[in-house]
Amino acid sequence: MHIDRFPSRLLENAVNEFAKLPGIGRKSALRLVLHLLKQDLQEVEIFGNSLIQLRSEIKHCKVCHNISDTDICSICANPSRNPSIICVVENIKDVMSIENTQQFKGLYHVLGGIISPMDGIGPSDLEVDSLVTRVNEGNTEEIILALSTTMEGDTTNFFIYKKLKNTEVKISTLARGVSIGDELEYTDEVTLGRSIVNRMNFEESIIR
Amino acid sequence: MHIDRFPSRLLENAVNEFAKLPGIGRKSALRLVLHLLKQDLQEVEIFGNSLIQLRSEIKHCKVCHNISDTDICSICANPSRNPSIICVVENIKDVMSIENTQQFKGLYHVLGGIISPMDGIGPSDLEVDSLVTRVNEGNTEEIILALSTTMEGDTTNFFIYKKLKNTEVKISTLARGVSIGDELEYTDEVTLGRSIVNRMNFEESIIR
Numbered sequence: 001m002h003i004d005r006f007p008s009r010l011l012e013n014a015v016n017e018f019a020k021l022p023g024i025g026r027k028s029a030l031r032l033v034l035h036l037l038k039q040d041l042q043e044v045e046i047f048g049n050s051l052i053q054l055r056s057e058i059k060h061c062k063v064c065h066n067i068s069d070t071d072i073c074s075i076c077a078n079p080s081r082n083p084s085i086i087c088v089v090e091n092i093k094d095v096m097s098i099e100n101t102q103q104f105k106g107l108y109h110v111l112g113g114i115i116s117p118m119d120g121i122g123p124s125d126l127e128v129d130s131l132v133t134r135v136n137e138g139n140t141e142e143i144i145l146a147l148s149t150t151m152e153g154d155t156t157n158f159f160i161y162k163k164l165k166n167t168e169v170k171i172s173t174l175a176r177g178v179s180i181g182d183e184l185e186y187t188d189e190v191t192l193g194r195s196i197v198n199r200m201n202f203e204e205s206i207i208r
Numbered sequence: 209m210h211i212d213r214f215p216s217r218l219l220e221n222a223v224n225e226f227a228k229l230p231g232i233g234r235k236s237a238l239r240l241v242l243h244l245l246k247q248d249l250q251e252v253e254i255f256g257n258s259l260i261q262l263r264s265e266i267k268h269c270k271v272c273h274n275i276s277d278t279d280i281c282s283i284c285a286n287p288s289r290n291p292s293i294i295c296v297v298e299n300i301k302d303v304m305s306i307e308n309t310q311q312f313k314g315l316y317h318v319l320g321g322i323i324s325p326m327d328g329i330g331p332s333d334l335e336v337d338s339l340v341t342r343v344n345e346g347n348t349e350e351i352i353l354a355l356s357t358t359m360e361g362d363t364t365n366f367f368i369y370k371k372l373k374n375t376e377v378k379i380s381t382l383a384r385g386v387s388i389g390d391e392l393e394y395t396d397e398v399t400l401g402r403s404i405v406n407r408m409n410f411e412e413s414i415i416r
Contacts, residue, residue: 005307014262017255044263048256054222055252099213
C-alpha cells in the first residue's frame with residue numbers, strides 16, 4: 001500500500017512527523033498515528049507533552065554530563081559512590097547498561113560520542129577537556145575507559161590516554177575476552193587469540 | 209540491555225509513553241526518545257503538537273464517517289464522484305488503499321471496524337445503521353462490500369446483506385481470484401478452486 005492520498009491534512013502532518021523518526025517508515029507511522037487517534041485526547045496530550053517537556057527541561061549533569069533532571073545527577077550526588085574512580089563512556093545508554101550490572105560503584109564521565117572523522121566528530125565535540133579538568137582537580141585515582149572496541153573507540157581511548165598519561169591517575173580499560181556463556185567454536189579469532197595471551201588466574205575468574 | 213535505571217524521571221516518562229505504542233518495545237522507545245533529545249526544541253514541539261492537534265481537531269465526515277478536516281470529507285464533497293455507488297470498507301486505511309488504485313469513482317462508507325465477537329465488537333459498534341439510512345434516502349444504486357475475506361469480514365458482509373436485501377439496491381463484493389503477478393504454484397487451494405469455478409470471460413480479464 002502506498003500512502004500518499006490522505007483524507008486529512010492533520011493526519012498527513014502527523015504521519016510525516018512520525019516518519020522522521022529513525023527506523024519508522026510511512027506505513028508504521030500511519031499505524032502509530034491511527035492508534036493514537038483511537039486514544040483519549042488526554043492520553044495523546046500526555047504523550048506529546050512528555051516529549052516536549054523532556055526536550056525543554058532536561059539538563060546535563062555539570063560533573064559527568066549524563067542527562068539529569070537536576071544540575072548534578074543522582075549518581076554524582078550519591079555520597080555512597082566512590083568519587084575516585086571515573087568510568088568514561090560514550091553516551092547515556094552505556095551508563096544505563098553499566099548501572100544495570102550493579103558492579104560499578106564509582107562515577108561516570110559521558111563523552112557524548114566518540115572520535116569519528118567520517119561523521120565529522122573530533123575531540124573538540126566531546127567532553128574530553130572537562131574530563132582532564134576533573135582529573136586535574138586531584139581526587140581521581142583511576143580512569144576506566146569503557147568505549148566500544150571499534151577503531152573509533154580505540155582512537156578515542158588513545159587520545160584520552162595521551163591527555164592523561166602525565167598525571168598520577170591509573171588508566172584501565174574493560175577486560176576483553178570470551179563472553180560468559182559463549183561457545184569457543186563461535187568466538188571470533190581476534191578475541192580468542194587475545195584471551196589466550198591475556199589469560200587470567202583461574203581463582204580470579206570465578207564469579208563471586 | 210535491560211532499561212530500568214533511568215538517570216532522569218523526564219526521560220523515563222517519555223520512554224514509558226513511547227513504549228505504550230503498538231510494536232514499540234522499551235529499547236526502541238529509548239532509541240526514539242534519545243533521537244528526539246538531539247533535535248531542536250522547536251522540532252520536538254512541532255512533533256508533539258502535530259499529534260495533539262490531530263487528536264483534538266480531527267473530524268469524521270458526517271456522510272461516510274471517514275476522518276476529515278471538515279464536516280464533509282473531500283471525497284463526499286467532490287461533485288465529480290458518482291454518489292450512486294457506495295463502497296463499504298472497514299477503516300480509513302482501506303479508503304486510502306482503494307483511492308491509490310484510482311479505479312473507483314464512487315463514494316465510501318467507513319464502518320469503523322468489523323463484527324468480531326472475540327473482541328467484543330458487535331453491529332451496534334459499527335456504522336451500519338447510518339449506511340441503511342443512506343441507502344433508504346434513495347440515491348444509491350449499488351453497494352460494494354469491500355471487507356476482508358476473513359470470518360469476521362464474511363459475518364459483517366452477511367449482516368449488512370440481510371439489512372439491505374429488501375431494498376432495490378444492487379449488492380456486490382470485490383472479485384476474488386488469483387492475484388495479478390502470482391504464480392499458480394503458490395496460490396492457496398481455496399482461492400485457486402474458487403477462481404476456476406468463477407472463471408471469467410477472457411476479454412473482460414484484460415486490464416485496460
